[in-house]
Amino acid sequence: MGGSEAELTLEASAAEVAAPVRRRRRRPRLATPALLGLPIGWLVVFLLVPIVIVALYSVDVLALFPGPHSFALGGWYRLFHQGYMSLFWKSAQMSLIVSALVVLAAYPLAYFLALSGTRRKYVLLLLLIAPFLTSYLLRVLAWKVILGDNGVINSALRSLGLHPLSFLLYSRFAVMLVLGYVWLPFVALPIFVTLDTLDRRLLEAASDLYASRWKAFLRVTLPLSMPGVVAAFLFVFIPTVGEFVTPSIVGGSSGYMYGNQIVDFFQQGFPDWETGATLSLFLIAVISVLTFVFVRFLRLGEARAA
Amino acid sequence: MEGEPFDRRLSRADMLRLAALAAGAGVVAGPAAAADAAVRHLTKETGHLQVMDWAGYCNDGGQSMYAAYVHAHPQNKPVFKHMTSESNALGQINAGARPDLFRPYVGWVKYFAKSGLVQPWNPKLISNFPHLNKNMVKAGQYQGKQYGIPDDWGFDSILYRTDKVHPKAQSWSLLFDSRYKGKIAWFDDLEMITIAGLYLHAKNPWNQTSSELSRSVNFLKSKKNLVRFNWASETDLDQAFAQGDVWIAYAWPNDWVQMKAKKLPVVYMHPKEKPIAWVGMFMLLKGSPRPHLAHAYVDAWSSKKSGKWLEDNYGYGHANTQARPQSSQLLRALQLSNPKAVTLPNAYLDRDIPQRSQYNAAWEEVKRS
Numbered sequence: 001m002g003g004s005e006a007e008l009t010l011e012a013s014a015a016e017v018a019a020p021v022r023r024r025r026r027r028p029r030l031a032t033p034a035l036l037g038l039p040i041g042w043l044v045v046f047l048l049v050p051i052v053i054v055a056l057y058s059v060d061v062l063a064l065f066p067g068p069h070s071f072a073l074g075g076w077y078r079l080f081h082q083g084y085m086s087l088f089w090k091s092a093q094m095s096l097i098v099s100a101l102v103v104l105a106a107y108p109l110a111y112f113l114a115l116s117g118t119r120r121k122y123v124l125l126l127l128l129i130a131p132f133l134t135s136y137l138l139r140v141l142a143w144k145v146i147l148g149d150n151g152v153i154n155s156a157l158r159s160l161g162l163h164p165l166s167f168l169l170y171s172r173f174a175v176m177l178v179l180g181y182v183w184l185p186f187v188a189l190p191i192f193v194t195l196d197t198l199d200r201r202l203l204e205a206a207s208d209l210y211a212s213r214w215k216a217f218l219r220v221t222l223p224l225s226m227p228g229v230v231a232a233f234l235f236v237f238i239p240t241v242g243e244f245v246t247p248s249i250v251g252g253s254s255g256y257m258y259g260n261q262i263v264d265f266f267q268q269g270f271p272d273w274e275t276g277a278t279l280s281l282f283l284i285a286v287i288s289v290l291t292f293v294f295v296r297f298l299r300l301g302e303a304r305a306a
Numbered sequence: 307m308e309g310e311p312f313d314r315r316l317s318r319a320d321m322l323r324l325a326a327l328a329a330g331a332g333v334v335a336g337p338a339a340a341a342d343a344a345v346r347h348l349t350k351e352t353g354h355l356q357v358m359d360w361a362g363y364c365n366d367g368g369q370s371m372y373a374a375y376v377h378a379h380p381q382n383k384p385v386f387k388h389m390t391s392e393s394n395a396l397g398q399i400n401a402g403a404r405p406d407l408f409r410p411y412v413g414w415v416k417y418f419a420k421s422g423l424v425q426p427w428n429p430k431l432i433s434n435f436p437h438l439n440k441n442m443v444k445a446g447q448y449q450g451k452q453y454g455i456p457d458d459w460g461f462d463s464i465l466y467r468t469d470k471v472h473p474k475a476q477s478w479s480l481l482f483d484s485r486y487k488g489k490i491a492w493f494d495d496l497e498m499i500t501i502a503g504l505y506l507h508a509k510n511p512w513n514q515t516s517s518e519l520s521r522s523v524n525f526l527k528s529k530k531n532l533v534r535f536n537w538a539s540e541t542d543l544d545q546a547f548a549q550g551d552v553w554i555a556y557a558w559p560n561d562w563v564q565m566k567a568k569k570l571p572v573v574y575m576h577p578k579e580k581p582i583a584w585v586g587m588f589m590l591l592k593g594s595p596r597p598h599l600a601h602a603y604v605d606a607w608s609s610k611k612s613g614k615w616l617e618d619n620y621g622y623g624h625a626n627t628q629a630r631p632q633s634s635q636l637l638r639a640l641q642l643s644n645p646k647a648v649t650l651p652n653a654y655l656d657r658d659i660p661q662r663s664q665y666n667a668a669w670e671e672v673k674r675s
Contacts, residue, residue: 064400087674150550166488169551170535249542252535253492256673264673267390268538269496269666271397 051284057277064273075278084261084279088286091258094172095241098179099233105180106187106232111221113188114195125192129185136182140249143178144169147250170252178246183239187232194228195221227298234294242283258283351596354385355603358395358408361388362620363458370615375606382599390538391495393666399423399591406594407603412445412454412585413512416658419448425592426451431601434608438625441649442585454587455604456625458616460640461574461653462497463581465547465557468571478505478577480554482529491543491555494536496662496669497582501556502526504579504654512659519661519668526672536673540564559640563621566635574639583648584656585625617642 056062060072078084109128113121131139146152147169154164167173198221206216244259251257258279265276355375362368364386369376376383387403389395392410396418399405410418418424429435429452435443438456446454464480466473470489473480478501481490492498502522503511514522534552537543544564546552555561562574575581588604590597606612613629616622623640631637641647648655659665 064397066400083671083674144545148546148549148551248538253530253533253673261670261674264670266397267394268494269391269393269669270662271393271400272663272666273397 051281054277054280054284057273058281060274064271072274075274078275079278079282084258087256087261088258088282091243092241092286094176094257095179095237095243098176098183098240099236101176102180102184102187102236103191103229103233106184107191107229110188110191110195110228114192114198115221125189128188132185137245137249139182140178140246143174143181143250147174147177169250170255172251172255174250174252175243175247175255175257178250179236179240179243182246183236186235190231190235191225191228194225198224230294230298234291238287238291241287351382351599353382353596355379355382355407355596355599356387356405357384357603358387358389358398358403358405360409361390363409364388370619371612372603372606374609374612375603378606379599379602382596384603396421396423404593405591406596407588407590407600409457409586409588410454411656412442412456412587413656413658415446415454415587415589416448417662418589419451419453423592424453424589425594425597426453427455427588427590427601427604428452429455431598432605432608434605434610434626437610437628438608439627439645439648441646441655442625445585445648445655446587454585454589455608456585456587457604457607458586458620459584459623459625459648460559460621461581461583462493462501462556462558462656463577464575465555465561465565465572466575467547467553468573470553473575476575476578478579480575480577481556482525482532483554484532486554487532488534489551489553490533491546491552492533492536493556494538494673496659496665497656498526498536498556498672499523499665499668500582500659504582511654512657513661519664523668523671527675530672530675559623559636560621562639563636580650581653582656583653585648623647 053062057064058075060069060074063069112118113124113128118124144151148154149164149166149169151169153168157164202220202224203216206220211219242259242262243257244263247255247257247260248263251260262276262279262283265272265279357364359368363371365384372384387398387405389398389408392414395408395410399408400423432455435455439459442456442459443452446452446456464478466480471480471486474483480486481492481501482505483490499514499519499522500511502525503514503518506518506521506525508514508518508522535542535546537546537555540558540561543552543555543557544561547555547561547565548568548570557574559574562572565572588607590600594600608626610626610628613624613626614631616624617629617631617636617640618633621636623642627645630642637643641652644652646652
């Protein structure tokens, strides 16, 4: 009896010990789909399925107009033979310039906010993102008042007896300037976060090893902040390469971009969803490849740093 | 039943009842009321009337023009969906939008009539129909059927500032004048290909041969550097013109009215190659569940009162020949007292472009060059 009681107690103890283990095993099995189900479902329904639909339009398997249609590569042929590539390259160039300049402009700002030790850094950060409290469209439209032939800048130039500048509005310059303004806070934030979490002891160590501030920046701060810089660059490049709102407002005939061409195929003149879908898909593909390359670059950088 | 013209859906008994009711009501209150009473009795159309129309013609400024409809059918007030172009409307409809009626312009009547997406109107159910401009009414017909009910109209021409611009000739050439580089606005539409064809004396600017089309494209490409921007919305054009960003523009009469209101010295040119006249055409979607309400809506838009309001407030003409604006300037500019204003020898009435997709590709080529 006593022995069996002891066995029972032992079994009970084993069960008590085992029970939490079982629960621990079970929880992830239920929790993972529950936690990931919604975002994955969201991505499938609102990203993958639309991309598949766009792809089917691009090869004429789906078509806007009723009637016979079948698999065809006309849209893809047109993409590579009718000047769309040069338009894409023009847009990519504009976007690259904007992204690079904005990163260059935002870095010192983020550096100051993160490393200067100012107690008001979060207030300043709030001020930086304050324009986001107003509508995107309004912020872009406001530039027309500033850049127009009788706008703030040209009026000031005239009052100083100088010749007004006609390239300020309805030009590539205007598109790049406004895009830079719009995306600057997006760029500053990831760089700020990287610099703010930087291990300051590394800078102290660099100082102890007689590195100048400039050398410490080049050898320690900059490499460690590269993930933030690359993320910031992508934050700007990805949306701006397909941008169409800003160029349609301030771009004029010379600031016409690849994104405008896509919109036109769906909205203007006569609908051509096949070519529009092809152009869209090409844009998605290029951005996906670039993102992949950048991520690989980041991982390589991290591995080297480790 | 769906897909059939709505008037064929009425049975013979319905038709007899309609006739009896129309006759009875006609004795008491006149033919318009008769038709209305009969329609209300016979048709059990329910729900809000679905209208696809341009910004400014919906509940964002167009209320006065369909007020009579809302008054008569308070249970079936219109619900609006915007169209930004005929192409946009075509895309929306093909993608599943089902408005009861929409408003493309005259150049698209044949296309939509042939597409099978629309059905003809019954002019007898539109009491104001007899007052509509006969030339415009004719332009709304295809194979003898009234697919389009004309309403607003105007011209495509050139607006310029007299204090800044001194044209060498009253001609479309002003849109391509290198003396005014950076001060010119074109229209963001394939119609620019037609205008180039008109200027370059293509045999038929609306149906250019491939060599003529290439010539028009190359010409526009060579002149594109003179252009500040291609406008797609009148608001954009009016702002740029008022602020002095452009001095010369492809424009509509309303833009001239707006600039006059801002006291700018402007002229709305009548080019020697002729302006292009456009007419808004209400079209009835095939399978519409509210065809009679759609007729009532169009009837309200077609009235003299609505026409006058449109002319006074938007500076466009109205197909109702009895409508007259307060401004004698507008009367003269649009030649509203001339029933043939939209046709030759005064203007080219815009028309079907058989190669519309090629024209569109050509215009897109100009833009991305």
